[in-house]
Amino acid sequence: MLHKRISKLILVLALFSIAVGVRTPAQAQDVTLVFWNYFVTQAPALDKAIAAFEKANPGIKIKSVVTETSQYLNALNLAYQSDGAPDFFWTPDQSKLSLQQMVTSGWVLPISDFPDFAEFMKPYPEGALEPNKNVIDGKTYGVPFGGGSIAGPFLQFFVHKGIYKEAGLVNADGSYKLPTTWAEVAANSKVIKEKTGKFGLGFGSNAMWQFPWLCQLSGGYSSDGQAGRDPKTGKFTFSTNPCYKSLIQSLVTMRDDKLVLPNVMSIDDENARVRFGNGEFAHLLNGTWIVNGWEKTNPNFKQEDWTSVSLPLIVGDKQTSKFYLSGIGGSDFFINANTKQKDAAWKFFKFLNTPEVATIWAETNNGVLRFAPGDPTKFAKDDASKLLLASAGDVILGPSPSTRNPDTAKVQVTLQGPGEIDIITGAFTGQIKDIDAALADLDKRLEDAFVQGLSDAQAAGAKVTREDFVFADWDPLKPYVTVPAAK
Amino acid sequence: MAQNTQNILQRSLRKEPTEKQLARGKHSALYKNEGWVGYLFMLPTLIFVAVFVVYPVLASLYITLYNWVGVGTPTQFVGLRHYLRVAQDPWFWNAFKNTILYTLILVPIQLSLSFVMAMILNNPRLRLRTFYRTIYFLPVVTSVTIVAVVLRLMLGNFGIQISQMLGIDPPVDPIGDPRFALLTVVAFGIWQTFGYNMVCFLAALQTVPAELYEAAKIDGANSLQVALHITLPIIRPMATVILFLALLGSMNVFEQSFVLTGGGPFFASEVVGGYIYSYAFGGVGRTPNVGYASAASVFMNILILGITLAQWFFTRNLNDSKPRAKAQ
Numbered sequence: 001m002l003h004k005r006i007s008k009l010i011l012v013l014a015l016f017s018i019a020v021g022v023r024t025p026a027q028a029q030d031v032t033l034v035f036w037n038y039f040v041t042q043a044p045a046l047d048k049a050i051a052a053f054e055k056a057n058p059g060i061k062i063k064s065v066v067t068e069t070s071q072y073l074n075a076l077n078l079a080y081q082s083d084g085a086p087d088f089f090w091t092p093d094q095s096k097l098s099l100q101q102m103v104t105s106g107w108v109l110p111i112s113d114f115p116d117f118a119e120f121m122k123p124y125p126e127g128a129l130e131p132n133k134n135v136i137d138g139k140t141y142g143v144p145f146g147g148g149s150i151a152g153p154f155l156q157f158f159v160h161k162g163i164y165k166e167a168g169l170v171n172a173d174g175s176y177k178l179p180t181t182w183a184e185v186a187a188n189s190k191v192i193k194e195k196t197g198k199f200g201l202g203f204g205s206n207a208m209w210q211f212p213w214l215c216q217l218s219g220g221y222s223s224d225g226q227a228g229r230d231p232k233t234g235k236f237t238f239s240t241n242p243c244y245k246s247l248i249q250s251l252v253t254m255r256d257d258k259l260v261l262p263n264v265m266s267i268d269d270e271n272a273r274v275r276f277g278n279g280e281f282a283h284l285l286n287g288t289w290i291v292n293g294w295e296k297t298n299p300n301f302k303q304e305d306w307t308s309v310s311l312p313l314i315v316g317d318k319q320t321s322k323f324y325l326s327g328i329g330g331s332d333f334f335i336n337a338n339t340k341q342k343d344a345a346w347k348f349f350k351f352l353n354t355p356e357v358a359t360i361w362a363e364t365n366n367g368v369l370r371f372a373p374g375d376p377t378k379f380a381k382d383d384a385s386k387l388l389l390a391s392a393g394d395v396i397l398g399p400s401p402s403t404r405n406p407d408t409a410k411v412q413v414t415l416q417g418p419g420e421i422d423i424i425t426g427a428f429t430g431q432i433k434d435i436d437a438a439l440a441d442l443d444k445r446l447e448d449a450f451v452q453g454l455s456d457a458q459a460a461g462a463k464v465t466r467e468d469f470v471f472a473d474w475d476p477l478k479p480y481v482t483v484p485a486a487k
Numbered sequence: 488m489a490q491n492t493q494n495i496l497q498r499s500l501r502k503e504p505t506e507k508q509l510a511r512g513k514h515s516a517l518y519k520n521e522g523w524v525g526y527l528f529m530l531p532t533l534i535f536v537a538v539f540v541v542y543p544v545l546a547s548l549y550i551t552l553y554n555w556v557g558v559g560t561p562t563q564f565v566g567l568r569h570y571l572r573v574a575q576d577p578w579f580w581n582a583f584k585n586t587i588l589y590t591l592i593l594v595p596i597q598l599s600l601s602f603v604m605a606m607i608l609n610n611p612r613l614r615l616r617t618f619y620r621t622i623y624f625l626p627v628v629t630s631v632t633i634v635a636v637v638l639r640l641m642l643g644n645f646g647i648q649i650s651q652m653l654g655i656d657p658p659v660d661p662i663g664d665p666r667f668a669l670l671t672v673v674a675f676g677i678w679q680t681f682g683y684n685m686v687c688f689l690a691a692l693q694t695v696p697a698e699l700y701e702a703a704k705i706d707g708a709n710s711l712q713v714a715l716h717i718t719l720p721i722i723r724p725m726a727t728v729i730l731f732l733a734l735l736g737s738m739n740v741f742e743q744s745f746v747l748t749g750g751g752p753f754f755a756s757e758v759v760g761g762y763i764y765s766y767a768f769g770g771v772g773r774t775p776n777v778g779y780a781s782a783a784s785v786f787m788n789i790l791i792l793g794i795t796l797a798q799w800f801f802t803r804n805l806n807d808s809k810p811r812a813k814a815q
Contacts, residue, residue: 073775074768077558096769097558105559205663205751265663265752266643412554412563414766414776417578418753426753429665456554460563 031344032061036076037090037333038069041292045364049357053348060344062088073097080107087339088348091142091332094133098402098409099331103136109335110139114346120353123147125370130327131484132406142331146358146369150376152388152395153323154287155213156308157185163282164188167195182214182250182312185283189259192282201254202261202281204269208421210285211251215243216323217394218315219476228420228446231399234470236446238420239439243314248427248435250314255428265429270297277301285311288384292365307383310391321476324398396479399471403482408469410462411453417445551782556775557767569782579783581754582762583790585669589744589758590737592673597681598733602726604681605688606714620689624682631679635746638675642747665755668748672756676743680736687729691722727802734798738791759787 039046043066050062065086067075073092079085085107102108111117117140121129124147129135134142159178164170169177169188179185189200203210212220212227219241221230230237238244254260261281264272269286270293276284277298288308294301313319333352335345351357358371362379368389372379380386401408418426423442426432457464474480551569553561573579604623608616626634642649642662650658661671695718703713719726741760744750750757750765767780 071768074557080558096774097556101556101558107558206749263643263647263660263663266639266646266660267663268639268643271640271643410563412556412776413774414554414779415774416572416576422753425751429663429752429755431665431753431755453554456563456565 030059030061031341032063033088033339033341033344033348034063034065034086035088035090035348036065036067036072036079036086038067038072039090040066041289042361042364042366045361045366048360048364049352052356052360053351056351057344057347060347062348080105083338085336085338087336087341088345089334089336091330091334094330098132098406099134099141100132100136100402100406100409102334103141106337107334108141109337109339109342109345110141111143111335111346111349112138112140120350123371127327127481130330130400130403132402132409133327133330136406142334143353144327144330144370145332146353146361147371148369150368150370150389150392152390152392153311154289154388155210155285155311156288156384156387157311158276158284158286158290158306158308158384160276160279160282160284160306162279162305163192163196163198166198167192167282176307178307178309179283179312180309181317182247182314185312186250186254186259189254189282190257193257193259198279199261199281200259201283202272202275203264203285204267204272205265205425207269207272207286208425210287211247211424212244212420214247214285214311214314215241217311217319217321218243218313219320220244221321221324221398221476228443229450229469231469231471231474233472234466236443236450238423238446239436239443244420244439245435247314248424251424251428252430265425274298276306288367288388291382291384303382308387310387310394319394319477322398323395324480325395326398326400326403326482397481399474399480400482401469403484405464405468405485407457407462407464410457410460411450411464412456413446413449413453415446415449418442547781548785550778551785553778554776555778557777561778565778569779570786572779573783573786578754578757579759579762579786582750582757582759583787585744585756586738586740586758586760588669589673589676589740590734592670593676593737594730594733597677598684598730600677601681601684601729602688604685605692606718608685609689609692620686623685626679627682627686629679631742632746634679635675635743639747642671662748663752665752668752668756669744672740672744672747672758675747676737676740679743680733684729684733687725687732688722691725691729692718694725695721731795731798735791735795738794759783763787 035050037046043064046064050064054061073096076085076089076092099108111120114120121143124143128144128148129140134140134144157179159176161176164176167188169191171177177184177188179188185200192198192200214220219237220243221228221237228236228238251260261267261272261275267275272284273286273290273293274297275281277294278301333349335342335349339345353371355371355373358369359373362368362372362376365379365381365385368376368379368385377386377389380389418438420439420442423432423435423438426438427435432438454464454466468485471480471482550561552564552566554563554565555561607613608620608623610616613619639662646661646663647658650661659667661667699717699721700713703717708716739760740758741764744756744758745761745764748756750761763780763783766783767775767777769775
């Protein structure tokens with residue numbers, strides 16, 4: 001009888017506990033931080049870092065939410081408008097939404113308000129914080145992830161060794177006849193077609209944005225998200241820089257000679273990478289991040305089957321320009337200004353900038369961060385990583401209008417009609433016949449859009465002039481430190 | 488056609504309420520209080536429409552007057568300039584032309600197919616007709632985006648081989664060749680939406696009284712005569728609505744083009760929905776300007792309104808002219 005009563009009592013207590021949600025003391029302290037990002041190939045590294053953080057901080061859970069890259073800014077914007085923004089987020093494309101705009105909209109929390117901020121900043125190299133990229137009105141909002149990447153050109157030219165061997169593109173000493181200029185790419189592709197029947201070049205239709213970067217070493221300019229504007233004059237130069245026309249003409253010739261995979265306009269970048277791994281074509285322009293993907297999609301495609309070289313020069317055989325950074329690394333992630341878990345978010349923020357995370361990042365082949373301990377080359381496991389580190393000299397500081405004057409971010413250039421990527425596509429498909437006219441028209445439309453954007457910004461009170469975009473003393477082959485304009 | 492068939496047809500078409508029906512309605516409680524009760528019933532929908540339709544439309548109109556990236560408050564007032572720019576932009580008109588082409592090719596094929604299939608599946612003697620109806624309706628309830636992604640993968644990888652198998656010489660790349668990209672989007676659109684119109688036609692066909700068909704059969708009418716002189720006149724009001732909806736749906740095409748071809752190559756299959764999207768959210772190398780995109784959206788709506796009004800006048804005149812022609 002007593003046994004029955006005790007059983008009933010336990011049952012009633014259990015039901016009561018469920019009903020009122022009894023918590024253990026440990027559970028009551030648990031907080032969950034929602035962390036938005038767009039990492040897919042980097043996800044294993046991030047998961048590893050999160051697991052290490054949760055182990056070190058038992059009361060804090062991190063919920064990583066991965067959003068598709070192209071929709072990331074829209075999703076974040078909607079989340080803020082509907083009061084559902086994450087506690088912590090990886091930065092959206094800052095060429096589309098500047099830090100100044102995020103601060104003005106009340107999105108981000110100044111981390112310099114935390115009492116141990118000065119202590120946190122001690123390991124950062126000099127110049128790590130830039131006005132308008134990290135600091136607005138004396139407050140710091142973000143720092144370069146892990147002290148910033150040890151920068152190298154992230155775009156490289158991948159070469160399929162198997163096809164080169166099959167086509168006999170091998171020197172007497174056994175090394176491969178790797179291209180350094182686009183003319184050599186075209187010539188090697190012809191040999192490949194003749195000897196093997198395979199294609200010289202392949203790409204995905206959504207990766208056309210990579211082609212203008214081929215001109216980056218031949219007098220092409222891209223700074224603060226605006227491609228084609230010459231910082232020395234502030235003018236657009238797609239039609240006057242011979243690189244773009246040469247590149248487009250060469251692509252068209254390669255298409256006509258049937259050296260390009262026939263259905264490139266209907267496959268995407270991921271598909272092209274797999275086909276390269278399958279040995280359908282010999283050259284692929286892409287980013288260093290694709291190497292990790294092959295482990296899943298082409299497990300038999302090993303390091304000995306491919307290599308990568310610097311971007312082939314389009315015009316001549318000498319570099320006339322480099323890749324430009326506006327600073328060490330800008331701001332990579334932010335804490336939501338409205339989060340209820342400020343302290344937990346700050347703990348996570350600090351953790352992501354430790355040597356432990358930098359090591360995880362580098363070991364998983366996602367790039368070497370400055371905080372990764374020891375010799376950075378020890379993390380370079382494949383040719384792409386080695387090249388990235390070896391060609392760090394190709395990436396230098398360049399002029400940055402938004403560092404000089406934050407109001408330049410208020411100049412909205414709404415380009416109507418096709419941009420340079422569209423023009424390359426249109427010429428390749430044969431829809432554009434007159435390349436000169438198309439590039440000249442692009443320069444004119446960009447100039448008109450820029451003048452209009454400048455005028456609109458000025459009318460709305462922005463203190464910005466065309467001179468803010470002109471750096472007459474700039475030497476394209478030397479680092480340039482942009483000095484913020486005096487207020 | 489014989490007189491008895493005509494009489495039944497006239498009665499069916501009139502559909503006037505009987506005296507009994509009218510008397511019952513006048514004495515009901517609802518009839519007495521129909522003023523406020525009616526509004527009460529409408530209130531939830533009115534609130535819904537006000538919040539989710541009227542407010543966004545008005546907000547969108549306001550945004551058209553500004554440069555705005557979509558975050559924070561619009562501050563750069565530009566007046567009506569965005570409208571002028573949209574109207575002068577050849578790439579807007581290219582997208583509009585593609586939208587019109589999509590509509591002009593899709594709607595006649597889609598409606599003819601739906602009508603014929605509905606006629607076939609309306610036959611009570613057809614075995615497994617519910618099964619066939621489900622199969623043809625299935626694409627409507629399937630996510631356009633998912634199907635388009637799968638189709639893109641299929642056509643991207645095997646498009647050229649598929650065209651070879653179909654005997655097309657030289658083989659074509661259905662989504663990568665600018666000459667065929669829009670046609671592929673149209674074909675996908677037909678496949679995806681024709682089941683919906685088929686069900687609408689089926690519903691319309693089921694309003695045709697069976698005795699009409701029996702009478703026509705007795706009078707010796709063949710299938711074509713039955714379709715032209717009985718079925719079509721009775722379902723004409725509903726067919727007009729189906730036509731309106733099909734045209735409006737086609738003019739608002741977006742996902743089919745956006746996911747399948749991305750509007751490419753080089754704008755060959757870009758429709759107005761895609762044009763608006765690219766400016767609202769920014770694509771590769773393009774900065775978003777929600778103000779400009781909203782102006783393009785409003786401008787397109789004005790164009791659609793014009794086309795719809797023209798269609799309405801045309802349909803009304805067509806309907807009015809028939810009785811007059813008969814009277815003469």
